[in-house]
Amino acid sequence: QKEVEQNSGPLSVPEGAIASLNCTYSDRGSQSFFWYRQYSGKSPELIMFIYSNGDKEDGRFTAQLNKASQYVSLLIRDSQPSDSATYLCAVEAGGTSYGKLTFGQGTILTVHP
Amino acid sequence: GAGVSQSPSNKVTEKGKDVELRCDPISGHTALYWYRQSLGQGLEFLIYFQGNSAPDKSGLPSDRFSAERTGGSVSTLTIQRTQQEDSAVYLCASSPSGSGGYTFGSGTRLTVV
Numbered sequence: 120q121k122e123v124e125q126n127s128g129p130l131s132v133p134e135g136a137i138a139s140l141n142c143t144y145s146d147r148g149s150q151s152f153f154w155y156r157q158y159s160g161k162s163p164e165l166i167m168f169i170y171s172n173g174d175k176e177d178g179r180f181t182a183q184l185n186k187a188s189q190y191v192s193l194l195i196r197d198s199q200p201s202d203s204a205t206y207l208c209a210v211e212a213g214g215t216s217y218g219k220l221t222f223g224q225g226t227i228l229t230v231h232p
Numbered sequence: 233g234a235g236v237s238q239s240p241s242n243k244v245t246e247k248g249k250d251v252e253l254r255c256d257p258i259s260g261h262t263a264l265y266w267y268r269q270s271l272g273q274g275l276e277f278l279i280y281f282q283g284n285s286a287p288d289k290s291g292l293p294s295d296r297f298s299a300e301r302t303g304g305s306v307s308t309l310t311i312q313r314t315q316q317e318d319s320a321v322y323l324c325a326s327s328p329s330g331s332g333g334y335t336f337g338s339g340t341r342l343t344v345v
Binding site: 161162218220221222225 | 263265267273274275277280282287288323327330331332333334335336337338339
């Protein structure tokens with residue numbers, strides 16, 4: 120079992136729709152969760168982080184965390200073609216305090232006009 | 233600097249040669265990380281620096297890999313006797329306080345022929 124699992128997709132949504140990206144993790148001691156976006160041929164960029172159970176909103180992005188279910192998700196509202204990218208879920212290893220991340224394989228999102 | 237700078241951006245080397253990859257983190261960021269991203273693979277943690285020390289080098293694949301950081305700033309990742317399986321994009325990231333909210337550099341694409 121992989122430590123951080125994502126549906127590789129591709130996930131295709133029409134422009135203006137909500138894109139829902141999901142991630143599960145195996146380390147129950149994990150405390151911090153991150154979403155990175157990676158455009159083709161580019162390096163990852165941080166878009167959201169969440170530490171507490173519940174929802175965290177930032178513009179069109181909402182991160183959701185459920186530690187009991189070991190599940191974290193990212194919702195993108197009003198999806199735009201410019202949101203087309205690979206979205207990486209990353210989990211800070213339990214028991215560490217220095218930001219070592221375990222990444223999922225990423226979900227490819229395509230937003231079509 | 234304004235961002236994390238990596239050099240070279242591309243490196244083609246012959247099998248068996250040594251290579252050095254350089255990372256210049258954001259000024260003032262004490263934490264520095266090296267990751268590797270292979271085609272079809274997720275990001276793989278290699279090593280973490282806090283200042284000039286490396287408390288976690290558990291991800292280095294073999295003793296052919298080594299890294300150092302000097303002056304709490306620039307880091308060099310050295311791969312000796314390169315093998316074809318070393319071909320990947322090597323990404324450096326930094327953060328101000330050892331959290332998982334990194335800023336990544338643009339990476340070095342290493343190709344071993």
